[in-house]
Amino acid sequence: MIGIWLKRWGRSPEEISQKVQALGLIRTGQLISRLLGKSPPQAREVAPWLQNILEAAMEVMCAYDEGMADVAECGALEAACGFTTGMPHSTQEEFQSLLAVLEVAPYVFGPRRKRFTELSSRDREVHLQGWERSMLAPRRGAFGALKSVVMMGYWTRPEAFSSIGYSVASNPGVPEPQQSQWKAREEGHNVD
Amino acid sequence: MSTEPRSYPEGMTAASSRAEVPIRMKADVVVVGLGAGGGMVLHDLALAGVDVLGVEMGGHFTPEEMTLQEEKMLPSLFCEGASRATVDMAIKVMQGKGVGGSTIHNTNLCKRLPQAIVTKWARAGVEGLGPELERDFEAVEKLLNVHRIPDDRVNANNEVLLRGIESLGYEGGRLAYNRKLCKASGFCELGCPNDGKENATRRLILPALKNGARVLIEARVDRVLHEANEVVGVAGRAVDPETGADGAPFEIRAPRVVLSASATGSAAVAIKSGVPDPYALIGERLHLHPGAFVMGVFDEPIEGWLGVPQSAECTEFLDYSEGASQRVWLVSGFTHPGAAAGLMPGFGPAHGAMMGLFPHVAAIIAMVHDHQSGRVRPGEGERVHIHYQLDADELAQVALGLREAARILFAAGARQVILPTSPPRIAEDMSEVAEISAGDLGPFNPPMVAVHPMSTMWMGSDPKTSVVDSFGAHHHLKGLVVADGSLFPSSIGGPPQIPIYTMGRRVARAMVERGL
Numbered sequence: 007m008i009g010i011w012l013k014r015w016g017r018s019p020e021e022i023s024q025k026v027q028a029l030g031l032i033r034t035g036q037l038i039s040r041l042l043g044k045s046p047p048q049a050r051e052v053a054p055w056l057q058n059i060l061e062a063a064m065e066v067m068c069a070y071d072e073g074m075a076d077v078a079e080c081g082a083l084e085a086a087c088g089f090t091t092g093m094p095h096s097t098q099e100e101f102q103s104l105l106a107v108l109e110v111a112p113y114v115f116g117p118r119r120k121r122f123t124e125l126s127s128r129d130r131e132v133h134l135q136g137w138e139r140s141m142l143a144p145r146r147g148a149f150g151a152l153k154s155v156v157m158m159g160y161w162t163r164p165e166a167f168s169s170i171g172y173s174v175a176s177n178p179g180v181p182e183p184q185q186s187q188w189k190a191r192e193e194g195h196n197v198d
Numbered sequence: 199m200s201t202e203p204r205s206y207p208e209g210m211t212a213a214s215s216r217a218e219v220p221i222r223m224k225a226d227v228v229v230v231g232l233g234a235g236g237g238m239v240l241h242d243l244a245l246a247g248v249d250v251l252g253v254e255m256g257g258h259f260t261p262e263e264m265t266l267q268e269e270k271m272l273p274s275l276f277c278e279g280a281s282r283a284t285v286d287m288a289i290k291v292m293q294g295k296g297v298g299g300s301t302i303h304n305t306n307l308c309k310r311l312p313q314a315i316v317t318k319w320a321r322a323g324v325e326g327l328g329p330e331l332e333r334d335f336e337a338v339e340k341l342l343n344v345h346r347i348p349d350d351r352v353n354a355n356n357e358v359l360l361r362g363i364e365s366l367g368y369e370g371g372r373l374a375y376n377r378k379l380c381k382a383s384g385f386c387e388l389g390c391p392n393d394g395k396e397n398a399t400r401r402l403i404l405p406a407l408k409n410g411a412r413v414l415i416e417a418r419v420d421r422v423l424h425e426a427n428e429v430v431g432v433a434g435r436a437v438d439p440e441t442g443a444d445g446a447p448f449e450i451r452a453p454r455v456v457l458s459a460s461a462t463g464s465a466a467v468a469i470k471s472g473v474p475d476p477y478a479l480i481g482e483r484l485h486l487h488p489g490a491f492v493m494g495v496f497d498e499p500i501e502g503w504l505g506v507p508q509s510a511e512c513t514e515f516l517d518y519s520e521g522a523s524q525r526v527w528l529v530s531g532f533t534h535p536g537a538a539a540g541l542m543p544g545f546g547p548a549h550g551a552m553m554g555l556f557p558h559v560a561a562i563i564a565m566v567h568d569h570q571s572g573r574v575r576p577g578e579g580e581r582v583h584i585h586y587q588l589d590a591d592e593l594a595q596v597a598l599g600l601r602e603a604a605r606i607l608f609a610a611g612a613r614q615v616i617l618p619t620s621p622p623r624i625a626e627d628m629s630e631v632a633e634i635s636a637g638d639l640g641p642f643n644p645p646m647v648a649v650h651p652m653s654t655m656w657m658g659s660d661p662k663t664s665v666v667d668s669f670g671a672h673h674h675l676k677g678l679v680v681a682d683g684s685l686f687p688s689s690i691g692g693p694p695q696i697p698i699y700t701m702g703r704r705v706a707r708a709m710v711e712r713g714l
Contacts (some may be wrong), residue, residue, distance in 0.1 A: 009361070012656075014599060015372070017351070017613060030398055033655055040450060042323075045527075047499070048505065049442075050441055050443075065544060066545070066546055067545040067549070068545075068546075068550070069546055069547060070547055070548065070549075070550025070551065070553075070554075072552070074550060085269050086269075088269060088270070089270075089272075089273060090279075091273075091279075091441075091442075092270075092272075092273020092274065092279035092280070092442070092579070093278060093279035093281045093605055094278050094279065094281075094442060094443075094579055094580060094581050095238075095442065095443070095579075096579070096581065097278060097279065097281050097581070100415070101281075115299075118260060125425040131546055134545065138544075138620075139620065139663075140620075143284075143286055143288070143641055143642070144287075146641070146642045147283075147286060147287030147288065148287075150288075150645060151281075153545060154281075154540045155541055156545075157536060157539035157540040158268065158269050158272075158536040158537070158539075158540065159269065160539070161535040161536045161538070161539040161553070162267065162268045162269045162535065162536040166535070169553075169554065169559040170535060170553050170554060170556040170557065171499075171501075171556065172503065172534075172535055177383060177384065177503075177504060179381040179382045179383030179385075179504070179505075180266065180383050180385070180391060181261075181381065181383075181391050181392055181394070183262070184265065184266055184391050187265075188266065
């Protein structure tokens with residue numbers, strides 16, 4: 007159904023990208039939400055279905071090897087969502103709309119006509135590379151926004167620090183009580 | 199969670215905590231935005247006995263509240279939750295908010311206006327740029343405890359830059375800063391946990407409060423109110439510090455309003471307010487100092503997150519003259535992992551492998567002293583629309599900066615240099631990056647960051663070609679004054695805080711001398 011709708015809406019990625027811009031990102035996000043029967047983008051709370059899309063992107067964007075913190079277990083998703091809630095409400099709605107667009111974008115940009123969250127890890131990676139290297143400036147801009155949020159969510163987790171030799175607790179310039187709080191965080195205790 | 203009301207220094211109140219709706223206040227002068235320029239005006243007017251009220255969109259933070267958590271402090275200390283960017287999103291624009299503005303999160307670099315820039319502005323009709331400006335610079339530097347950065351405060355990341363430029367015979371060296379209680383934690387950009395900065399909060403705003411100034415925080419000014427071509431006050435909304443939601447409206451009646459909400463914020467408020475602008479100048483001529491990061495990988499640990507983040511510069515390619523072919527300021531730079539990961543090219547395993555090199559990475563920022571300009575327009579709430587795209591001349595400067603930053607890193611001993619171009623260039627020697635030119639670059643290639651918005655309401659003596667006079671008074675609206683980086687008629691090619699503080703002093707003095 008989504009594929010038919012998109013085919014009617016535009017014949018090429020450029021045409022669809024232009025329509026998304028003309029319609030406005032938030033209205034596009036609302037439209038996709040309605041078509042999928044999901045709750046629309048809204049400020050101050052990222053709906054579970056949108057969180058799933060963000061997590062699916064995080065899994066391929068932050069993946070490395072066994073020595074690194076697991077995206078699903080280190081609280082990266084919560085941190086990323088928390089980071090976005092500090093933005094103006096309209097920016098939050100735009101970011102969530104971007105996630106909604108990402109969910110259906112594979113129907114247009116490939117590599118398979120499936121929702122983003124239903125793609126394999128490899129296909130999600132290929133799809134995101136398409137955003138990163140796109141000739142369409144808005145698509146590259148959207149990728150930059152997604153990457154900022156994803157990396158801010160993952161690489162601020164104390165669980166991720168040890169894999170890159172970074173530590174706040176061992177920084178001699180950090181005073182109390184921050185030093186003790188960070189020591190607890192880096193030892194896996196929740197002090198927030 | 200504690201439900202106790204937050205306490206603030208005497209004279210400071212949070213708009214969101216006030217019971218009356220709408221909030222109504224009065225003052226002789228309202229200062230909109232409490233960064234370097236606004237902080238100085240608030241301070242100097244308070245000490246002159248003026249009934250002055252500062253209004254700040256952000257909050258007030260104590261050293262204990264600087265949690266050092268990137269994902270929490272960046273949205274608290276930066277406009278639009280650290281998401282501000284040009285409309286095409288190709289340049290991230292990082293601007294501070296809160297009591298102290300960008301001086302809360304900056305790295306305290308201090309330079310006066312270069313003489314070539316002063317001469318250019320004087321030729322453009324700005325008055326009072328002779329000995330009196332020098333005296334103001336001296337007084338401001340004394341007040342803010344500006345001094346040369348000591349040897350023992352140069353960390354490994356900055357040593358790399360100094361080593362590289364010495365080896366190449368390039369001009370540059372150690373900078374000056376305004377710090378006193380600094381413990382070299384390296385968390386400057388997230389708010390100092392040691393209160394080590396001699397910034398606007400510590401040196402100007404808190405002393406102003408002790409001298410009778412009032413400050414309203416978590417209050418966003420949306421409009422300057424004016425009637426019959428005279429300012430009568432400001433109006434806006436309280437902002438909930440937890441949710442960012444708009445709160446109660448407020449209105450402050452005052453015959454004088456000082457706009458000091460930055461080169462983007464001040465122009466946006468002026469445009470929204472319908473400030474008279476017969477020559478359509480407000481918001482134009484925006485300069486940004488757009489910059490790109492270049493990273494070098496070293497065998498030895500650098501751990502650039504430890505110590506004072508910025509203490510060295512290279513000025514070999516920084517020519518301030520008109521039509522200069524080299525306009526790049528090279529300065530060390532480093533960020534903590536959340537922001538650094540966003541700057542590293544790519545994603546997935548290759549990106550993760552690069553992050554594994556983090557402790558061995560040194561970074562240089564290539565910042566362009568921009569001759570081209572963009573424009574700013576107001577958006578909803580605190581949002582602004584920044585229209586700015588690098589043209590071929592500016593891209594040539596970016597390319598020059600990338601090449602020379604790489605050369606310095608190699609000269610300092612880097613075994614590899616990472617250029618965040620698209621696709622990324624990972625070079626083992628200089629020959630692999632020596633040919634980079636403007637044609638290889640474009641929007642998002644490389645990703646750019648700007649931290650110095652300037653101009654948009656610039657000074658001058660001719661009302662047809664400038665927005666305000668040489669001391670900040672608006673040419674067409676009585677009672678409106680500007681005191682921030684908006685005043686600069688051009689890019690300045692260096693850290694703007696000392697020139698902004700100094701302009702604040704000039705503006706405040708002129709107001710007192712003119713009887714406000």
